[in-house]
Amino acid sequence: MESTLALVKPHAFPRADEILSAITSAGFTITAKDVLSLNTTRAAAFYAAHPPPAGAGASSPPVPVADLIGALTAGPVMALVVSKAGGGVNDELASLAGPEDPATARTAAPGSLRARFGVDAAKNAVHVVAPGADAEAQVAFFFPERERELPSGAAAKEYLMGSVVPSLTKGLTELCRVAPADPLGWLSTFLGDAAREARGGDASADAEAEAAKGAEANGEAKKDKQKIVFVLGGPGSGKGTQCARLVEDFHFDHFSAGDLLRAEVKSGSSTGVEIDRMIANGEIVPGDITISLLANAISSSTAPGILIDGFPRKLDQAGAFEKDVSDFAFVLFFDCPEEVMEERLLKRGETSGRVDDNAESIRKRFDTFVKTSMPVIEYYEAKGKVRRVDATKTPDEVYAVVKGFF
Ligand SMILES: Nc1ncnc2c1ncn2[C@@H]1O[C@H](COP(=O)(O)OP(=O)(O)OP(=O)(O)O)[C@@H](O)[C@H]1O
Numbered sequence: 543m544e545s546t547l548a549l550v551k552p553h554a555f556p557r558a559d560e561i562l563s564a565i566t567s568a569g570f571t572i573t574a575k576d577v578l579s580l581n582t583t584r585a586a587a588f589y590a591a592h593p594p595p596a597g598a599g600a601s602s603p604p605v606p607v608a609d610l611i612g613a614l615t616a617g618p619v620m621a622l623v624v625s626k627a628g629g630g631v632n633d634e635l636a637s638l639a640g641p642e643d644p645a646t647a648r649t650a651a652p653g654s655l656r657a658r659f660g661v662d663a664a665k666n667a668v669h670v671v672a673p674g675a676d677a678e679a680q681v682a683f684f685f686p687e688r689e690r691e692l693p694s695g696a697a698a699k700e701y702l703m704g705s706v707v708p709s710l711t712k713g714l715t716e717l718c719r720v721a722p723a724d725p726l727g728w729l730s731t732f733l734g735d736a737a738r739e740a741r742g743g744d745a746s747a748d749a750e751a752e753a754a755k756g757a758e759a760n761g762e763a764k765k766d767k768q769k770i771v772f773v774l775g776g777p778g779s780g781k782g783t784q785c786a787r788l789v790e791d792f793h794f795d796h797f798s799a800g801d802l803l804r805a806e807v808k809s810g811s812s813t814g815v816e817i818d819r820m821i822a823n824g825e826i827v828p829g830d831i832t833i834s835l836l837a838n839a840i841s842s843s844t845a846p847g848i849l850i851d852g853f854p855r856k857l858d859q860a861g862a863f864e865k866d867v868s869d870f871a872f873v874l875f876f877d878c879p880e881e882v883m884e885e886r887l888l889k890r891g892e893t894s895g896r897v898d899d900n901a902e903s904i905r906k907r908f909d910t911f912v913k914t915s916m917p918v919i920e921y922y923e924a925k926g927k928v929r930r931v932d933a934t935k936t937p938d939e940v941y942a943v944v945k946g947f948f
């Protein structure tokens with residue numbers, strides 16, 4: 543089915559029913575409809591992107607664009623996506639609309655829409671897409687969210703079947719099994735990983751070039767030889783406490799994303815004020831800021847392992863870190879119910895001086911954790927990369943399990 547755009551102009555709007563009926567009687571289907579009013583800026587933007595045709599088929603002399611804009615902004619407009627099986631929908635609809643100037647239409651095509659409902663060359667009842675113009679772009683101007691049909695040609699099918707469908711099917715199957723809260727974010731990370739894996743097998747030169755590019759951009763090298771572990775868990779689940787023990791026993795480096803962000807606030811940098819506000823609200827700071835702080839911190843590490851605490855808090859951060867900074871070994875996840883974490887954080891708040899260790903911020907942090915950070919854990923769990931620990935026990939009991947993973 544091919545589609546194009548039609549606009550019932552304001553002066554003809556009261557007769558929109560008759561116009562729709564003429565369109566459908568001619569064998570077209572209306573597949574989307576919207577009533578809107580356009581201001582001058584938007585109408586001007588439309589005509590700037592899609593200039594009215596000059597020359598063949600256009601009225602003579604051409605209608606000034608200012609008049610077209612005036613006609614389109616005079617009242618409600620009905621925007622239609624008009625579809626028909628087979629090709630040529632544009633030309634067929636243009637023919638049903640008739641010549642641009644209703645005066646000409648009344649003699650040359652008396653049954654046409656412009657002959658029947660038009661007033662003059664600007665108030666000519668309907669805008670239709672001129673033959674040869676970009677119908678899809680004009681449809682997208684008024685219906686940006688509209689789902690498009692996949693191209694159906696053999697070459698398109700072969701291309702999709704070979705390059706996309708196998709990974710997409712695998713991703714969609716896994717997506718249904720995991721049912722994460724943020725399905726599109728989850729799927730985008732899954733497909734990013736699949737693309738990297740597909741490149742990895744026989745394209746080591748590409749991978750190296752990509753790594754070098756990321757390293758160059760970040761000013762540091764990918765950490766290929768060090769074991770990198772993401773340490774995740776709700777606020778107050780005990781990530782920092784357990785990391786301190788691992789540092790002592792295994793001489794790892796420990797970088798807490800939260801600590802790096804708090805240091806940025808303290809440094810008085812221009813972004814510090816906004817970061818402080820986001821932390822107090824339990825919001826996630828944009829990934830590029832956190833990743834660049836982390837990349838900078840780990841670039842000088844020579845420890846046998848690196849613990850990255852409180853990161854990635856969002857699926858896109860995970861993908862970006864893996865792409866630009868480093869692979870990682872696994873996620874160490876501290877599983878802890880909110881009541882336990884709340885009690886610990888309120889206690890810590892008595893002395894921590896943190897802007898977010900108070901009841902209101904804690905509630906917001908929990909909310910962000912459930913909605914935004916749990917999908918990261920679900921994502922990596924589905925890939926078998928999560929080591930889960932019951933974090934409700936005493937620090938010693940928790941550590942006994944934790945150290946078994948190293
Ligand atoms: N297993 C535990 N049992 C009881 N209290 C604990 C335990 N682990 C940590 N704590 C205490 O709970 C508080 C939070 O711990 P910690 O700072 O390690 O958590 P976190 O996950 O790093 O928190 P955040 O994400 O807010 O930085 C601290 O006061 C800590 O002493």
Ligand SMILES: Nc1ccn([C@@H]2O[C@H](COP(=O)(O)O)[C@@H](O)[C@H]2O)c(=O)n1
Pocket residue numbers: 777778798799800801803820821822823824825826827828832851852853854855898907
């Ligand atoms: N990847 C991250 C990590 C932290 N934040 C912000 O910092 C706050 C405190 O983090 P903790 O790990 O120390 O609890 C957190 O609530 C976020 O506001 C972040 O944005 N991104």
